[in-house]
Amino acid sequence: MDAKRETPPAGRSRVLRLVVNGDLHEVLVTPRHTLLDVIRGELGLKGTKEGCTTGSCGVCTVHNDRGEAILSCLTPALEWDGESITTIEGLESGGRLAPIQQAFVEHHAVQCGYCTPGVIMSAQAILNATPEPAEADINDGLAGVICRCTGHIKVKEAVRNAWRYAGGAGPAPGGSHD
Amino acid sequence: MTDGRAPPPGPGLGVIGRRQPRLDGFDKVSGRSVFADDIELPGMLHGRILRSPHARARIVRLDTTKARALPGVKAVVTNGDAPDLVFSERQPLLAKGFVHYVGEEVAAVAATDPFIADEALRLIEVEYEPLPAVTSLRRALQPDAPLVHEWAAGNVAVTHDRDFGDPDAAFAESDLVITDEFRSPVQHNTLAEFHVAIADFSNPDKLHVWTPTQSAPMYQMALAKAFGLESSQVRIVYGNVGGAFTGRGRAKPHHFVAALLSRVAARPVKIKATADEEFIMFRGSGETLYRFRTGVTRDGRIRALELDVTFDAGAHAEWAMILWLPALYPNWLYRFEGLRYRGRFVYTNTVPKGSNHGGIMGRMSAGWMQHLTRVAEELGLDPAEFHRRNAIEAGDHARDGSDFGSCGLKECIDRVVERSGWQVKYGRLPPYRGIGIGIGAQASGGKNASNDTSAAMVKIADDGRVTLFTGIPDLGQGSWTVMAMIAAEVLGIEPADVNVVGGDSDIVPFDWGAFSQRGTFMTGNAVKVAAEDARAQLASVAAAALGVQAEDLVFAGGRVHIRGEAPDAPGRSLSFREAVAKAFHGGEGRYVMGRGFFNSPRQSGSMAFSFGAQVAEVEVDPESGAVRVLKVTVAHDLGRALNPLAVEGQLDGQVFSGLSQVLYEECRMDAGQVLNPSRLEYKLPRTWELPEVDYTLVETIDPYGPFGAKEVGEGPIVVTMSAVAAAVANALGEPLPQMPMTPWRLLRVIRHHRRRRARGAPGAAPR
Numbered sequence A: 001m002d003a004k005r006e007t008p009p010a011g012r013s014r015v016l017r018l019v020v021n022g023d024l025h026e027v028l029v030t031p032r033h034t035l036l037d038v039i040r041g042e043l044g045l046k047g048t049k050e051g052c053t054t055g056s057c058g059v060c061t062v063h064n065d066r067g068e069a070i071l072s073c074l075t076p077a078l079e080w081d082g083e084s085i086t087t088i089e090g091l092e093s094g095g096r097l098a099p100i101q102q103a104f105v106e107h108h109a110v111q112c113g114y115c116t117p118g119v120i121m122s123a124q125a126i127l128n129a130t131p132e133p134a135e136a137d138i139n140d141g142l143a144g145v146i147c148r149c150t151g152h153i154k155v156k157e158a159v160r161n162a163w164r165y166a167g168g169a170g171p172a173p174g175g176s177h178d
Numbered sequence B: 001m002t003d004g005r006a007p008p009p010g011p012g013l014g015v016i017g018r019r020q021p022r023l024d025g026f027d028k029v030s031g032r033s034v035f036a037d038d039i040e041l042p043g044m045l046h047g048r049i050l051r052s053p054h055a056r057a058r059i060v061r062l063d064t065t066k067a068r069a070l071p072g073v074k075a076v077v078t079n080g081d082a083p084d085l086v087f088s089e090r091q092p093l094l095a096k097g098f099v100h101y102v103g104e105e106v107a108a109v110a111a112t113d114p115f116i117a118d119e120a121l122r123l124i125e126v127e128y129e130p131l132p133a134v135t136s137l138r139r140a141l142q143p144d145a146p147l148v149h150e151w152a153a154g155n156v157a158v159t160h161d162r163d164f165g166d167p168d169a170a171f172a173e174s175d176l177v178i179t180d181e182f183r184s185p186v187q188h189n190t191l192a193e194f195h196v197a198i199a200d201f202s203n204p205d206k207l208h209v210w211t212p213t214q215s216a217p218m219y220q221m222a223l224a225k226a227f228g229l230e231s232s233q234v235r236i237v238y239g240n241v242g243g244a245f246t247g248r249g250r251a252k253p254h255h256f257v258a259a260l261l262s263r264v265a266a267r268p269v270k271i272k273a274t275a276d277e278e279f280i281m282f283r284g285s286g287e288t289l290y291r292f293r294t295g296v297t298r299d300g301r302i303r304a305l306e307l308d309v310t311f312d313a314g315a316h317a318e319w320a321m322i323l324w325l326p327a328l329y330p331n332w333l334y335r336f337e338g339l340r341y342r343g344r345f346v347y348t349n350t351v352p353k354g355s356n357h358g359g360i361m362g363r364m365s366a367g368w369m370q371h372l373t374r375v376a377e378e379l380g381l382d383p384a385e386f387h388r389r390n391a392i393e394a395g396d397h398a399r400d401g402s403d404f405g406s407c408g409l410k411e412c413i414d415r416v417v418e419r420s421g422w423q424v425k426y427g428r429l430p431p432y433r434g435i436g437i438g439i440g441a442q443a444s445g446g447k448n449a450s451n452d453t454s455a456a457m458v459k460i461a462d463d464g465r466v467t468l469f470t471g472i473p474d475l476g477q478g479s480w481t482v483m484a485m486i487a488a489e490v491l492g493i494e495p496a497d498v499n500v501v502g503g504d505s506d507i508v509p510f511d512w513g514a515f516s517q518r519g520t521f522m523t524g525n526a527v528k529v530a531a532e533d534a535r536a537q538l539a540s541v542a543a544a545a546l547g548v549q550a551e552d553l554v555f556a557g558g559r560v561h562i563r564g565e566a567p568d569a570p571g572r573s574l575s576f577r578e579a580v581a582k583a584f585h586g587g588e589g590r591y592v593m594g595r596g597f598f599n600s601p602r603q604s605g606s607m608a609f610s611f612g613a614q615v616a617e618v619e620v621d622p623e624s625g626a627v628r629v630l631k632v633t634v635a636h637d638l639g640r641a642l643n644p645l646a647v648e649g650q651l652d653g654q655v656f657s658g659l660s661q662v663l664y665e666e667c668r669m670d671a672g673q674v675l676n677p678s679r680l681e682y683k684l685p686r687t688w689e690l691p692e693v694d695y696t697l698v699e700t701i702d703p704y705g706p707f708g709a710k711e712v713g714e715g716p717i718v719v720t721m722s723a724v725a726a727a728v729a730n731a732l733g734e735p736l737p738q739m740p741m742t743p744w745r746l747l748r749v750i751r752h753h754r755r756r757r758a759r760g761a762p763g764a765a766p767r
Helices: A035-042 A099-106 A118-127 A135-142 A155-165 B024-031 B063-067 B113-124 B137-141 B167-172 B216-226 B253-265 B320-332 B357-379 B383-390 B409-420 B479-491 B519-546 B576-585 B644-663 B715-731 B742-756
Strands: A016-020 A023-029 A061-063 A069-071 B045-051 B057-063 B072-080 B086-088 B105-111 B124-130 B156-165 B175-184 B194-198 B209-210 B232-239 B268-271 B289-294 B300-316 B338-347 B431-445 B452-460 B468-472 B498-502 B553-556 B558-564 B573-575 B595-597 B610-621 B628-638 B692-698
Touching: A016 B610, A023 A035, A061 A118, A069 A118, A069 B137, A099 A118, A118 A155, A118 B024, A118 B194, A135 A155, A135 B452, A155 B268, A155 B644, B024 B209, B045 B113, B045 B253, B063 B072, B063 B113, B072 B113, B072 B194, B072 B253, B105 B113, B105 B253, B105 B628, B113 B610, B137 B289, B137 B300, B137 B338, B137 B558, B156 B167, B156 B320, B167 B300, B167 B338, B175 B357, B194 B253, B194 B558, B209 B216, B209 B253, B209 B479, B216 B232, B216 B253, B253 B268, B300 B320, B300 B357, B320 B338, B320 B357, B357 B383, B357 B431, B357 B644, B357 B715, B383 B409, B409 B431, B409 B628, B431 B715, B452 B519, B468 B479, B479 B498, B479 B519, B498 B573, B519 B553, B519 B558, B519 B573, B519 B595, B553 B644, B558 B576, B573 B576, B610 B715, B628 B715, B644 B692, B644 B715, B715 B742
Parallel strands: B045 B268, B209 B232, B300 B338, B468 B498, B628 B692
Antiparallel strands: A016 A023, A061 A069, B045 B105, B057 B124, B072 B105, B156 B338, B175 B289, B194 B209, B194 B268, B289 B300, B431 B610, B452 B468, B452 B595, B553 B558, B558 B573, B610 B628
């Protein structure tokens, strides 16, 4: 979606009030804008990627206010009026990566990186629901995101080890392995 | 999971061999990495392409009047607007009078908004007269098949025939000759980042294109030729690339269409594939038919090999250059007396096609290794022993001219046999459990498709920080990190002190790119040469300051010191930063810049080959036909693991993609249409379908590789595909003539077995 559009698209526009990563935004959107359109286009938060736009790849995953994973590409933006969401940009605090993000770096759970924001948001949603997830919890929680590079092997390793990176200094870079 | 890990770094290697997390990790996990789709240029328009719904048709009428009149539309193009613009020889960029495949580009629009562009597409009126079409390889080969192009008799586009040695004599001298056939399907590269290009051709003297690529020079050359520019007038920006898997080697029509629309509108134009378009415009694997024939002696020596491969090229032979590879490949694996290769590219009325992850060798090996396993078993030999007995060795001179400066093939076989428990499992598993072994080789670059040059530059700021300029794209494999490690190793500093600048053809020195497994070997050598050039300049300054010869200096641990003395000996050593400062602030005022390029002294072929062996264990559910891969045991001779952490990532991904291609992936086609055009319907493995993976990295320290490294980016997937296919065949007791080995295909075999068993037929039970 181009924020600098010259001709408004068809459909009646309405003001959407949406809290994203703690900041309130008011944007004019039409019924055919998805939540992803607003995040990437209107708000310019490009960390959330656009993939299939049909709910089959998961790279657009963000969190609702309960910290659950939702596919922003399938969600009409106007249904989220008055809601609060978190995107990949909202995971870190003050330039410090969240433990799950640090775990992804240290465990090489990132390759091309295109799906990574969606995979990390899915992984964080698992940890939000289950701080000590079992293998089945991890498998289920990541099932909606397709990562073509990692085979999910080091991704799962990072999720299992995310707790190591909580609360300050983690292990030496690249040191941990299971 | 990773026992048998790489040994610790060798003597004098401070950085190489270290488990180095990727240097762009922070940006990638935090959402800061910018991909082409994230770029918004001032005044940028959105382009859409109108594509043919027919496999073959005449365009009776094409009227764009209404589309041009829609407010917000800034450009509409058809062949009439650019009649001389060709995508490749005999292939107009936009359809001229006829369409030859579903998805062919007929017209395109650029508008201020993607919704308006969509609306404009709907307003273009096209009337087609459908014509008889050839949409399958088998149909194209029939004598009465319609011709895709009138100039191609029998629909044969290109052939490549090649013999090594005397195959006829070698077959005649064989004690046993066995023949098998195999078929592989249409497959999609399923890139995480969809096809996307932003072109800015507002200034007719410079075309800027932001797009993911494996090879900026190939994109530059193709676009320059089409638009009458010099290559340097085309700038390709490819900062982050969302996967490639052979799918981004050549510029595709959307790159050209975006440039054309931008030239017409004099504004930047972005074209991004929509979800279903991604499965229409792709150029993944075409359907391929294989016939394998092997002649052996009674004691299990391969005498003669024959490979006959027929590729579905689609409507244009864009990828004909891949034809030569299967002719060479057996030379890198086995000793034999004669090899006959017959390859042909055949036209069909389908989208032009090339390869999926693993290239041609992956899909061919899924059949060929089943065939060779059968050859071994017919001889009463263990297939692992059969591969080993015929395997090439270091020092061999192959019939295609290849020499093997390092070769760990036999060691790889031994390691997977040992670590998988092959000897207690092979032939002794319960029904519907299978174990299979495959072997493979991969060239590290080579002058088969290009002159294969890579170049690199380093500059060193007076604060001691190094900037490395490289043209190698980082597709996710971690090239930028490993190039920083190579430069850091040479200069004796930390990888984090090296800033890698890449992904912009206006800035970086020449590099053919990341394909044919040339990155680590060719670019790695170029980076090493450039860093050594910079080090030599610093060494002469430091030597003068310390009153010794430059050859006596050692660069390590962030210091420059005298060999044999303490690295921090007072007055007898310098920090790296001090050495740089002495050069810059000394009388000479030297600003240190190193440059280097690497090219093979061989005039054809490759300087180095990696080798691998894998054993896969599978379980087939006889009720559903579903296959579960239980374990894959990998041994790969990669020369040296420069960054073992990234090497494991490469192996993980290739095991995943390899089993996926053998068991799941297939574009189901009908009349030139993909029937399953989404990632829900085009099956890829999910998190719970990954097997246990056991790695052994075999380090043979290649004499020509940078610090002895070869490749690990594509060799392993070829072997995974071989091993998984052989394991499924083992579980069922017979080779599978087709991949993917889907449940319904396996059920057919299982039911056939049961019927035979019910009749009391012998040999009907699976092993």
